[in-house]
Amino acid sequence: MAFTLLFPDFDILRDPNRCIKCRVCERQCANEVHQYDEEHDIMLADENKCVDCQRCVTLCPTKALRICENEQVFRKNANWRAQTIKEIYRQAESGGVLLSSMGNPEPFPVYWDKTLINASQVTNPSIDPLREPMETKVFLGKKPEMIERSADGTLKTELTPQLELKVPLMFSAMSFGSISYNAHKSLAMAATELGICYNTGEGGLHEDFYQYGKNTIVQVASGRFGVHKGYLEAGAAIEIKMGQGAKPGIGGHLPGTKIVGEVSRTRMIPEGSDAISPAPHHDIYSIEDLRQLVYSLKEATRYAKPIIVKVAAVHNIAAIASGIARSGADIIAIDGFRGGTGAAPTRIRDNVGIPIELALASVDARLREEGIRNSVSLVVGGSIRSSADVVKAIALGADACYIATAALLAMGCHLCRSCQAGKCNWGIATQQPDLVKRVNPDIAAPRLVNLITAWGHEIKELLGGMGINSIEALRGNRLMLRGIGLNEKELSILGIAHAGE
Template sequence: MTKSSFSNIQPEFLALIDDTKCVRCKRCIQNCGWGTYSFGGDKIIADHYKCVACGRCYTYCPEDAISVVKNPTVMRENANWHDYHIKNIWKQSEISGIIISGMGTPLKYKKYFDHMLLDACQVTNPSIDPLREPMELRTFLGKKPSKLELDFTEDGEPILKNPMPPQIELQTPFIFAPMSYGSISLNAQKAMALAAKALGIVMNIGEGGLHDDLVPFGKHIIVQVASGRFGVHRDYLNSGIAVEIKIGQGAKPGIGGHLPGEKIGMDISRTRMIPLGTDAISPAPHHDIYSIEDLRQLIFAIKEATDYKKPVSVKVAAVHNIAAIVSGIVRAGADIVYIDGFTGGTGAAPAIVRDNTGIPIELALAQVDERLRQEGIRNEASLIAAGSIRSSADAVKAIALGADAVAIGTAALVVMGCHVCGKCHTGNCSWGITTQRSELVRRLDPEVYGERLYNLITAWSHEIMEVLGSMGVNSIESLRGSRERLRGVELTDSELQVLGIKHAGL
């Protein structure tokens, strides 16, 4: 093999510079995390092979001189032998190995949220104007007793017999999805922490430990215990408002994680409690959880360590038998179950798993909620739905299907500039999100993007209030699980049955 550098793969994008507009400020060279641009003496030269269309260069070009376009060079069209397959074959034949990708699957699968329509009031019941009437989104996550136990004071006033199990109070039914320090930058985590605090919601710091800078945000943080147990110690477990055991992730069910040693700098090494420069490997399973009874032990070990003051959440990926799995998790003592759907995001996953393993969150959620109700244990745990919640409409539909709250990961990164280029695993993120390169991280201002996250969630909350009002209810709990307010379009009988909704018109 003499021509090892030869590749069949053409650049996917072309970064075109209008030299008549360009003032040679070289800002593009500085901004591109991928090294696409260089200065060729009198003009900027682009190495198209390096461009991933992350959008940073043209966003920051002061003269609007850059356009990134899809490479118009055609691959012969073939509905069966799609470029996706052909390019992957070339890639793997050239370098061997597993194809790794970031973000959720880009492949076109049916998005059930887009096939559900909402109800509204007409005549027989009045809609409610959220600008004039109170509209409640407050949500509590945690175990609820199935019935209230009462005591009476000497005056005959009823009071609670037992204190309520610990709850996470959310002012609006959103949380920021777990994204670890390591997979994303500290500044990205800080932006979410600031927003979570201002919004009265919570963020989840993922499996990478809790950086000292985030400790003051403890009341708005869920700490995670994953199979690598990075940064886990007693104070860590007690530093957040809840603890989450991560079993799986929607983008890569059944797969562990691998943060390469070159990314383990001083700060990450300290936070994760691993030696400098060593690979951070999260095993595929928890090696102390080979079955449900082991999970129960870990749940209660954590409850013991936190004095039963923190709800324990268990995060699982939506897989085929999800309803029975979640039922088991609830019976094992989890207070919250976080279900991550097929299209959920990731910092890095083998494309074969990301694109082919798991089931959509809509179907998983519908089945889990129904199953827990059939078993009479729906009150025992709250459900968080995740896996590409792209809008407040998706959130409303998830809640109507039965979720207590939704988690947003990718959407939060999009706020910070992410263009969903899917190259998180390379560590070159030009937006300073999924990188640890200090010159890139520095450009992500936590306060600026914290405010934008605040804006987004506030806007989405207002939209949910509008929808609640149009449905004639003034509290989110009257929508939660109320599938009667959903109708399906373009769905088969089986799909409708799984979702537990009726077709539009019925």
């Protein structure tokens, strides 16, 4: 088709009283939106290419640029929204599956925002974390049913391996390939300084990052990319990825254009070949099969590391988690439907899976009912946006939270949701060398450390307000939560009372 029915999503407004034609915008835009017209001595812009990543806006030294929503409208229609019409135009042009990145942006309910946290007044004193000790350290892994000691007081019970975190947070899986070397390095450096963990994702571990092993979770997913004995032994824990919140039920596909140089070496696949992770693990079709892989990995690492099984939050999540808890896994990670991705079919990202809040509440309740809650730790992710979300998740029963989108934001991501294009202007979701260098780990790692440190302070404040001085004492303490604007069914699934009750 010679012409397109699509009109640009954004308008680029350039203030002529501020623009000094320094052309920084032009040099910084990998999408080639900005262009200097020498003949007329003016800056031009092609809005069609703009993804609203705001790299130009941020770097413009005179703040002459603004990216606004294009005011061009379709005739108002509550059923056929502009987005829907544009998607149909796009598919009519391409014939392809629509691709999207990052988490589900649709206006589904966010239960974190419909939940309120308690505080102490009069009868039970609150605690000032600046004056009194406050424990945010957590241990993830199977906990013993009982502790036995010999006559001299030494521990007789054999303890299972635990993952120790200074705050109940980890950076969730983002593979080297989906994100850049520098972004990966920043996460590794920050996790090490913070005493938490980051996760390799399914892309193997670059040899430069083995030094961060104590703070690394190595992932084994359906494509088994970059998995070998040294890799398994390098990490503090091993994660079997069964599913991802952004795209439950489907695999992954890192295009050959991103399988270059180090990515290809680390993944142990030829340059330029597509890295296709199958939808299922082809050796796992039952809980018994999962158990075999869990124990294969335990054998391979001499039972020294906890095994995490990560699944997407789907309708039957409570039963699935119960099965995983019985498979020998030490930690269950559940990824909600708002979790991010480097690329997923839009229809799947926006329509498959369930909110993490509901999944967490039902899994925790189910494991308690079955008396197996202590045999696994629960880690939840899929849009944990603030320390308040963390506290609410822990009160609902989580042992720790996974964050990734928040970490990317700290590194400069502006959530333009164009990762699939591989031209990330912030140097995060790209393998283009000139873009990759835009993430300087000496800048990005301290920003990540700042974010988690700030959340740590806020978690202590919120705990102190409730009169609680440790994460352990908040875990599963649903009395500390109240729902607001929720119906009876939602409250019963979340296991909380309504505000005012």
